[in-house]
Amino acid sequence: MNDRILSQLLELARAFDRVGLTPLICGGLGVFLSLCGRQKEVPLRMTNDIDLMLTQQQLSEQTNRNAIAEIITGTLDYRARELGKYFMFEKDDGQRLDILTQPIYNVAVDGFRAKIVPTRLHAYITEEALFVEEDMKTIRLSDLIPGNKEAEELAVHVPSLTNFLILKLFAFDDRDSGPRRDDNQARAHAFDVYVLVTSATQQDYETGIRFLARHSDSDVIRRAKEIVNNKFSSVDDTGWRRVLEAPSFYSNLRMEWKKQRLNEAKGRLIRWFA
Numbered sequence: 001m002n003d004r005i006l007s008q009l010l011e012l013a014r015a016f017d018r019v020g021l022t023p024l025i026c027g028g029l030g031v032f033l034s035l036c037g038r039q040k041e042v043p044l045r046m047t048n049d050i051d052l053m054l055t056q057q058q059l060s061e062q063t064n065r066n067a068i069a070e071i072i073t074g075t076l077d078y079r080a081r082e083l084g085k086y087f088m089f090e091k092d093d094g095q096r097l098d099i100l101t102q103p104i105y106n107v108a109v110d111g112f113r114a115k116i117v118p119t120r121l122h123a124y125i126t127e128e129a130l131f132v133e134e135d136m137k138t139i140r141l142s143d144l145i146p147g148n149k150e151a152e153e154l155a156v157h158v159p160s161l162t163n164f165l166i167l168k169l170f171a172f173d174d175r176d177s178g179p180r181r182d183d184n185q186a187r188a189h190a191f192d193v194y195v196l197v198t199s200a201t202q203q204d205y206e207t208g209i210r211f212l213a214r215h216s217d218s219d220v221i222r223r224a225k226e227i228v229n230n231k232f233s234s235v236d237d238t239g240w241r242r243v244l245e246a247p248s249f250y251s252n253l254r255m256e257w258k259k260q261r262l263n264e265a266k267g268r269l270i271r272w273f274a
Contacts, residue, residue, distance in 0.1 A: 002048075004093075004095070005029060005047070005048060005049075005050070005095075006144060006145055008050060008095050008097075009025070009029070009050065009141070009144075009156065010141060010145065010148070010150065010151060010154065011076060012050065012052070012071075012076065012097075012156075013141060013154040013155065013156050014150065014154060015071045015075050015076055016068075016071065017153070017154055019064070019067040019068075019071070021058055021064065021067070021068070022138075022155060022156060022157050023052055023156045023157065024052070024053040024054075024055060024132070024133075024136065024156070024157040024158070024159070025050060025051065025052065025053070025156050025157070025158055026051040026052075026053045026100060026129075026132075026158075026159060026164075026167060027047065027049070027050070027051030027098070028047030028049075028051075028188070028192065029047050029049070029050055029051065030051065030158045030159065030164065031164065031168075031192050031195060031196060032047070033139045033144070033156065033158050034137065034139075034158045034159075034161065034164060034196070035195065035196075035199045036139075036143070036144065048094070048096065049095075049096035049097065049098060050096070050097050050098070051098050051100060052097060052098065052099055052100065053100045053101065053102070053126070053129060053132060053159075054068065054099065054100065054101040054102070054116070054123050055101070055102055055132065055133050056102050056103075056104055056105070056133070057133060059101065059104060059106070059107065059114075059116060060106065065107070065116050065117055065121075066117060068116065068121065069116060069117035069120040069121035072089060072097065072099070072121060073089075073120050073121065077091065078090065078091055078095075078097055079091070081096075084098070085122075086113075086115075086119075086120065086121055086122035087099045087100075087113065087121075087122040087123050087124050098124070099116075099121065099122065099123040099124065100123055100124050100125075100126045100129065101114050101116075101123035101124070101125055101126065101129075102125075102126065102129045102130060102132055102133070103125060103126075103127055103129075103130055104123075104125065109125065112124055112125050113125065126167070127170075127220065128166050128167055128169075128170040128220050128223075128224070129159075129163075129167060130218070130220050131163060131211070131215060131218075131220070132159050132163050132167070134160065134163065134211060135159075135160035135162070135163070135207055135211060136157045136158065136159060136160060137157065137158050137159075137160065138155050138156075138157055139155060139156050139157070139158055140154075140155050141154045141155060141156065142154075160204070160207060160208065160211065161196055161199075161200050161204040161207075161208060162204070162207065162208030162211050162212065162272070163211075164192075164196055165193060165196050165197065165208075165224075165269075165272070165273075166220065166221075166224045168189050168192045168193045168196065169193060169224050169227045169228065169232075170223070170224070170227070171185075171189040172186055172189035172190050172193060172227070172231070172239060172242070173227045173231065175189060176231065176238055176239075176242070183242075186242050187242045187243075187245050187246045188246070189242075190239050190240070190242035190243045190246070191242070191243050191246040191248060191249060193232070193239065193243075193269070194240075194243045194249070194262070194265050197265050197268045197269045197272065198261075198264070198265050198268070200268070200272075205268075205271075205272060208272055209272070212272075212273070224273060225273045227239075228269055228270065228273045232266060232269055232270075233266070233270060234266070235259055235262045235263050235266055240262045240265075240266060243262060243265075244258060244259075244262070
């Protein structure tokens with residue numbers, strides 16, 4: 001991971017910490033953070049932006065909503081991008097920050113937008129993040145930036161591997177077909193599914209099984225299982241074919257070995273969501 005995005009992450013964590021909050025990081029950077037220090041042979045996809053997930057708990061108080069808006073548009077001096085005004089931000093040096101949220105009930109909603117602070121900060125409502133606060137993991141920034149004094153007291157959260165798999169399954173399905181189809185994005189999300197399920201530990205799996213049992217009657221969980229069944233149940237299905245197309249997927253291996261890796265990942269994913 002490049003130094004610039006780590007510096008951006010450190011800056012964000014520092015600003016949140018000053019108001020008593022901890023950022024929840026999703027997207028490609030969140031996957032990287034979740035798997036740092038795990039199996040070194042698993043290829044990780046590089047990313048150049050931060051997906052910040054705001055939670056119902058963080059947004060429950062107006063003071064917190066105002067503080068988060070001030071951090072992003074004031075303290076850190078991000079400006080809204082025209083094509084995603086108030087939920088997609090950038091700086092002149094190319095740093096990008098996208099704002100997501102769980103389904104939320106105490107702010108104005110307009111379509112997919114939650115208007116956190118109407119004229120300053122919105123968030124893209126992510127229905128599949130309904131349970132994203134459960135089993136979150138804490139990542140100490142000192143583990144990412146050793147020797148940095150400022151990082152020693154700072155941390156970010158990332159979703160559990162099961163919640164991350166749900167987010168990525170939905171994201172893949174959204175980009176694989178329909179009006180938002182985007183082949184590059186579909187490949188990226190499918191690749192992340194492969195990396196997450198391949199890198200999971202027995203503890204991740206057992207925690208995930210308990211989580212899925214708790215929410216077995218949820219539409220989110222039912223839909224995630226449908227996506228697995230329809231798009232990841234065979235190595236010839238579209239999900240795994242997209243992984244094969246990803247440039248980061250073991251470019252030095254013969255096709256038979258690539259398919260063997262996919263078959264192992266397929267078995268893990270099906271057991272997880274069976």
